[in-house]
Amino acid sequence: MRLLEQIQKVSNELIIGLVGAVGSSLNILTTTLTDLLETEFAYDVEIITVSKDILAQHVDEPAHPLNAFERIYRYMDVGNQLRHDHDTDFLALQIARLIAKHRQAWQAQHPDQDASQRRVAYIIDSLKHEAEIQALRQIYTNGFFQLSLYESKTARHSSLIQHYGISPESARILIERDEGEANAYGQHTSEAFHLADYFLKLDKYNPEQSRQPELELRASCLRFLRILFADPYITPTFNEFATYMSFTASVRSADLSRQVGAVIARNNTILAVGSNDVPKFQGGTYWPYLDDETGEVRDLESGRDFMRGFDANTIEKNKIIDDLFQQLAEVIDQSVEQERTAPLKLQIQQILKESKIKKITEYGRVVHAEMDALLSCSRSNISTQGATLFVTTFPCHNCAKHIISAGIEKVVFVEPYPKSKALMMHEDSIMQKWEGREAADQPKLIFEPFVGVGARSFVNLFSVSLGIGRKLKRKSKDGYVLQWDGKTAQPRLPMYGQSYHELEQQIEQLLKDQN
Incomplete structure (x- = not known):
C-alpha cells in the first residue's frame, strides 16, 4: 500500500442525480436503479425527491385542492423563486443538507460503524438546472454521477395526458416551459441534459411489447453500474467511441456561442469529423498556426470571429x-x-x-459541424451514402436538409435542440423509431438519441490507467483472467473525505512518524 493510501479516507457513497424533461418516466428509472443496486451490488438506496422533500416545504397551503397541472406548475414556480431569491445552486445545497441528515440518522442507529464506509447510493429525482449539477460535482467530486433519460416529446406529452389527467394544451405548456426559460433562474432542463455521465432512453414505440422498453432500460442501467463498479471487461461500443470523437472534434471550435462536433462513420469506421467554425480558403476551417519566426501559436487576424471581435x-x-x-x-x-x-x-x-x-442562425459565418463533416467527405471523394452521423447536438433544420440529401441513413445525437424544425419540415424523410413509426411504408432517415457513457467520463471509466480512478487489472501474475464481483466491488472513481488542507496535515504527521 502506498503511503498516501494509508491516510486517504475513501468513501463508498454514491450520489446519482437524474435529469429528464417533464413527463419522463423517472419513476421507472429510480425503481430500476434501486433494484439493481440492492440485488446486484449489495448497496442500500436512499431516494431524495426534490419536489416532495424540498419544494413542497416552500409551497403555501392552497385554497383549493390542486390538479396535476396546477401542482407541477406551482412546483416550477417555487423552484424558480428559490433560485431567484438565493442563487441558481440553492436546491443543490438543500440536497446536500438532506444527504447529510440521512447519513447522520444512519450513523446514530449504527454508532459502531463508519457511515462513510456504508455501501449506499443517494438517488436524486430530479435536477432541472445546470448550476445544480455543477454544485453537486463540486461538493461530491468523483462521487457524483448524472444520468439523463431521453424520452421523445410525443411520448412525454402522451404520458402527461394519460397518467396525470392533464389536458393536451396544458401538457404542451409544461413541456415548453421545462425545456428552457429565458431567465437565469428558470427551468433549464435542456441546458442540464447533455452534462450527463451516462445517457439512457426509454422507447415506448411498440404497444405490443409493453415490457420490452423497460427491459432495455434495465440492461442499460446494469451496464452503467458495472462500468461504475470497475468491471474491467466492459469496453466502449462503437456508438460510444464515435460520440466521444464527436465531442473531441467539438473542442477545437472557437465559435462565440457553442461548441458542436460531428463524426461520419460507416461499418464501424470513421470517415470524417467536423466542428462548427469559420471556413477558410482552399477548404476546411481555421486552425491556429505556428509562427516560425516567433515560435508562438497564432490565429489569423481576420479569420475566426473572436479575432474580428464580434458575432x-x-x-x-x-x-x-x-x-x-x-x-x-x-x-x-x-x-x-x-x-x-x-x-x-x-x-x-x-x-x-x-x-x-x-x-435566427443564417447570418453567422460559422460552418455547422455536420456540414463541415459532410464537406470533408466531399473534398476527399468519400461517399456518405448509407453512413451514420454522430453529432453532439440535434441538427438544425438547415443542416437536416443537407444530411438527407447526402444519403445519411442514421443520425445519433446527444443534446436535444428545441429550436430545430428538422422533424416538422422533413417528416417525409425523417423517422423517429421511438415514436411508433419504425415500420414506415418506405425507408427514412432515422434520428435517435445517444445511449451510453458520456464524453465527460469516457476516459475515466474506460481507460485502464489514464483516468483519475483506480487502475484496472484484468489478469493475474500467472496470466489468468481475474474474476469481478459486483457485490464486493468498489466504485471505479473513489470519493475522498478529506480536503487538501486536512491531507497536508496528515501527511506532515505521517512523515514525522516515518522518521
Whole structure:
C-alpha cells in the first residue's frame, strides 16, 4: 500500500442525480436503479425527491385542492423563486443538507460503524438546472454521477395526458416551459441534459411489447453500474467511441456561442469529423498556426470571429429588431396618444427581443459541424451514402436538409435542440423509431438519441490507467483472467473525505512518524 493510501479516507457513497424533461418516466428509472443496486451490488438506496422533500416545504397551503397541472406548475414556480431569491445552486445545497441528515440518522442507529464506509447510493429525482449539477460535482467530486433519460416529446406529452389527467394544451405548456426559460433562474432542463455521465432512453414505440422498453432500460442501467463498479471487461461500443470523437472534434471550435462536433462513420469506421467554425480558403476551417519566426501559436487576424471581435449573426439579428422597432415606433407616434407611447414602445421592444427573431442562425459565418463533416467527405471523394452521423447536438433544420440529401441513413445525437424544425419540415424523410413509426411504408432517415457513457467520463471509466480512478487489472501474475464481483466491488472513481488542507496535515504527521 502506498503511503498516501494509508491516510486517504475513501468513501463508498454514491450520489446519482437524474435529469429528464417533464413527463419522463423517472419513476421507472429510480425503481430500476434501486433494484439493481440492492440485488446486484449489495448497496442500500436512499431516494431524495426534490419536489416532495424540498419544494413542497416552500409551497403555501392552497385554497383549493390542486390538479396535476396546477401542482407541477406551482412546483416550477417555487423552484424558480428559490433560485431567484438565493442563487441558481440553492436546491443543490438543500440536497446536500438532506444527504447529510440521512447519513447522520444512519450513523446514530449504527454508532459502531463508519457511515462513510456504508455501501449506499443517494438517488436524486430530479435536477432541472445546470448550476445544480455543477454544485453537486463540486461538493461530491468523483462521487457524483448524472444520468439523463431521453424520452421523445410525443411520448412525454402522451404520458402527461394519460397518467396525470392533464389536458393536451396544458401538457404542451409544461413541456415548453421545462425545456428552457429565458431567465437565469428558470427551468433549464435542456441546458442540464447533455452534462450527463451516462445517457439512457426509454422507447415506448411498440404497444405490443409493453415490457420490452423497460427491459432495455434495465440492461442499460446494469451496464452503467458495472462500468461504475470497475468491471474491467466492459469496453466502449462503437456508438460510444464515435460520440466521444464527436465531442473531441467539438473542442477545437472557437465559435462565440457553442461548441458542436460531428463524426461520419460507416461499418464501424470513421470517415470524417467536423466542428462548427469559420471556413477558410482552399477548404476546411481555421486552425491556429505556428509562427516560425516567433515560435508562438497564432490565429489569423481576420479569420475566426473572436479575432474580428464580434458575432455577425447576433449583430444582424439586433439590426433586424432595431429596424422593426423603429418602424413600429413611427406608427405608434402617429396613432397613439403621447402619454401612452413611451410604455407601449418599451413593451414592444421587449416583445421583439424575446421573439423568434433571436433564434435566427443564417447570418453567422460559422460552418455547422455536420456540414463541415459532410464537406470533408466531399473534398476527399468519400461517399456518405448509407453512413451514420454522430453529432453532439440535434441538427438544425438547415443542416437536416443537407444530411438527407447526402444519403445519411442514421443520425445519433446527444443534446436535444428545441429550436430545430428538422422533424416538422422533413417528416417525409425523417423517422423517429421511438415514436411508433419504425415500420414506415418506405425507408427514412432515422434520428435517435445517444445511449451510453458520456464524453465527460469516457476516459475515466474506460481507460485502464489514464483516468483519475483506480487502475484496472484484468489478469493475474500467472496470466489468468481475474474474476469481478459486483457485490464486493468498489466504485471505479473513489470519493475522498478529506480536503487538501486536512491531507497536508496528515501527511506532515505521517512523515514525522516515518522518521
